[in-house]
Structure formats: C-alpha cells, structure tokens
Amino acid sequence: MTTTGGTQSIDRAAQLLTLVVEADGPITFSELADETGLPRSTTSRLLAALEANRLLERSAGGAYRSGALFALYATRHDPWSQIARLADPVLRRVGVETGETVNLAIPRGDSVVQIAQVDSTYMLSSRDWMQVAVPPHCSALGKVLYAWHALPLPEGALEQLTDRSLATSEALRRQLTGIRRRGFAVTSSELEIGLDAIAAPVRGPDGDVIAALGVSGPSTRLGRLTDRIGAELIDHAETLSRVLRPRMRKKGVA
Template sequence: MTTPTAGTGTQSIDRAADLVARVVRAESPVTFTELAGASGLARSTTSRLLAALERADLLARDDHGRWSAGALFDHYATRRSDDGHLVETADSTMRSLGDLTGETVNLGVARRGTVVQVAQVDSAYFLGSRDWVGTDVAAHCSALGKVLFAHGALPVPSGRLDALTPQSVTTGAALEAQLPSIRQDGFATTVDELEPGLTGVAAPVRHHGAVVAALGISGPTSRLAEDLRSTGALVAAHARALSARLDHHPQEGAA
C-alpha cells in the first residue's frame, strides 16, 4: 500500500483512511511503531490521526497499546447480522406475496440515509422488475423509502431533491406532505417516480412496534397502477404478518 499523496485539502482525510485500512487489513493488532513506519508519516502526525480515529470509534487500542478495528466496525457487523435474521424470517412471507401478485417482491432497510434492498423474490412475469438487492435506491422516489420516511426510520431531507423522472418528488417539503397519508393508509405508492413505467407499493415491517424495514412489490405501471388501494392493502397485510413473525421469532441472543 502506497502512502497517500493527495492535495492539501484532503491530505489529512487520506492519511487517516490509510491508517484505518492498514489496521483493518492486518491479521493481528498493529503497534504504533509499525503504523508510523509503514505509512511513512511522522510519529507526531501518526499519533494525532490515531487519536482522532479512536475518538470516532474507527480504531481502538488493546491493553498493550496495539491498534485494531474500533467499535463502529463491530456495530456495522451486528447490523449485517440483523439483516440476515430479517431476510431469513421474511422469506416465506415474501414468497407468498410473490405468488399472489406475480410481481417482484422487495425488502428494504434504512442504511446511510437511504434505503438499501436486502432481499428480493423475482417476478413471475417475463416483463418484471430488475434485481435491486444491495442497491442504494433514491429513497424519496421509492415506495420502500417513503414508508421509512413516514415512520421515522429515515430522516426527511430538506431542500431540493434529485428528479429521476418528471414524476419524482423534488423537494423535502413536498415529500413530507405525503407522509401523513402514508401513515393513515398503512402503505406507500410510487408511480413512474423512480423509473418511467415502474410502480411500487410498500408497507412498514415492525419489530416490537418500531419500523425496521419496508416490504413492497414493484412492476410495470401498466399492471399495477389501476388498483393501487387493493394492492396496498394486500402488501400491508403481508407486512403485518412478517411483523408478527419477527416478534415471535427473536434473533438468537437478542434481548
């Protein structure tokens, strides 16, 4: 790994990122001397950056002063484990919803200020939705995202929003104005907002009352847009069933 050579404005960030990468990729905890020598940084600079990274929980020291990945990485790993439990529990519900509708079924969670889809059941139709798993979606244009906004799992953005299509919501205020009806109806819809010709319907998934995910279907507007309310009621019923499964099948080791 070479020492970062970025310009003045980003040099400290690049140097700190280099230190984090060296520690995380190491097979065992790394000493201060090893880090300073491998990075080519002055000892004073290395000390200052390591202290900042420790305060941010990106790195941590053991009893011998050696450096390893910090608590933030543990938190991230725990959340991934939570996703695995959620996906496993949701599988039968998602397949049931897919069998009834024939459409693509998606499960989305809030991550990094947007919605990330963690599981999908493909459409039974030749003309269906693409594979969205692992993709960060523009939450304000997604039915899954609107559900998460409506129930506080995602913070509502302010100011201008990207217009992905002519139908996209373009301001935080306009998005916020939709949220009360989403809460009242029990589901959210998008028609041609994320992609032209794509409609989505989603409902909240809860664990002990808190919204932890959104369950939804997506497919061509030509098939879905005419009967959104009955489709929304069907998706919401499956989301409630999944919520009940989560409450009765807690993750092993969870409180």
C-alpha cells in the same frame, strides 16, 4: 521511517474517510480540509477518488457522507441476513399473489438497503434491486421508512430522476400524512418512467417500523391495482412483523 508518496496518499484518504463515516451528519469540504490540515487541492483530489469508488457520496447540499458501498454491504455480517431468511416465506406468498417483484428493505443511516427479493413471474418485470442504491424519496419502500420516522427526513431540493419525482423535501412531507393514514406508500414513474411500486411498514418488538415490504412492476399492471395490493401488503407486513419479533428480541436487532 520514511513514508512513501503512495502510502501517504492512502493515509490521507483514510483520514478523510474516517472523519466522514464517524461524523453525526454530512460534513462539508471546508470542514474536512480544516480538520485534516491538508491542502485544499489535495483534499479535493482525495475526496473525488473516494466518491468515484462509492466510499463517499454528497448530500443535496453538497456535503460529504458515507457512500453506497457501506449501506449495500453492511448487511453481510449482521443479524439481518438471518431475518431475511425468516422473511422469505412471506415474500414468496406475496410473489405468488401478485406475480410482481417483492422486496424487503431496511434503513441504513439515510439510505434504504434491500435485504431480500423474490423475482417476478412475468417476463416483463422489475430488475434485481439487491445491489442498487435508490434515492429513498423515489421509492415506495423509502417513503414508508420516512413516514414512520425510520429514516431521517432530507432537507431542501431532492434529486429528480424523472419528471414525476418529488422535487423538494416539503413535497415529500406533504405525502407522509396520507401514507400513514392509509397504511401504505405508492410511487408511480418516480424512479423510472413506467415503473410503479407499493410498500407497507414492518414493525419490530416495540412497535416501531424497522423495515418495509413492497412490490414493484410496470405501471400498466400495478396502476389499476394499487388499493388492492396495498391492502394485501398491510396484511402480509403484519404477518411478517409477528414472525420477526421473537427472533429480533433474541438477537437484539433494532
């Protein structure tokens, strides 16, 4: 049977996508071209199309890895949708106490995925983060997952979204000891100027950190309340951990 040009392009793109998704880590352009045997011009064109459609993305070093769509939609058909519903009462209590946007996030590969949100009661508030891919080092939720080894630490230069964003993996590592010591993480204008966030760890059945509970809102409101909200989030995260552990043992979520 003769393969048409369109079908051939789809087959080749699927081959590249499969290699990246199944790889143990980011895979370089040269490795992909060599592995598939495709012309480098064809490889470049197909990778650009996959990246434009968020099926692939590039690491800080330029290598390819699975894109945001995999992380954002992987939660639709797994036990975490049930976990998000169980967590909702705790998130709502945090929302009542703080008035700010509340999120529950989990690690997916080297990304952070928001699985639940309670909106702020303020007119001036944070956005809907449920479908947004955020660099973990610019996120309090991400810093929590880095600090307790739920996310693999990045290497080298980091994406800077503002002049307050951490610029290197070494700068991130220097923060993690302090985060573990006080029990919560903070970002201040690191994702967006004027936006602050605070987050604390949620633990699974074995005591490992498997999620992060956080709030975000304008710096004018959160900046002076960091310690108080951080302490409250630690308490709420511990409550959420106790709520989730029995269900996670039953469902085998890890």
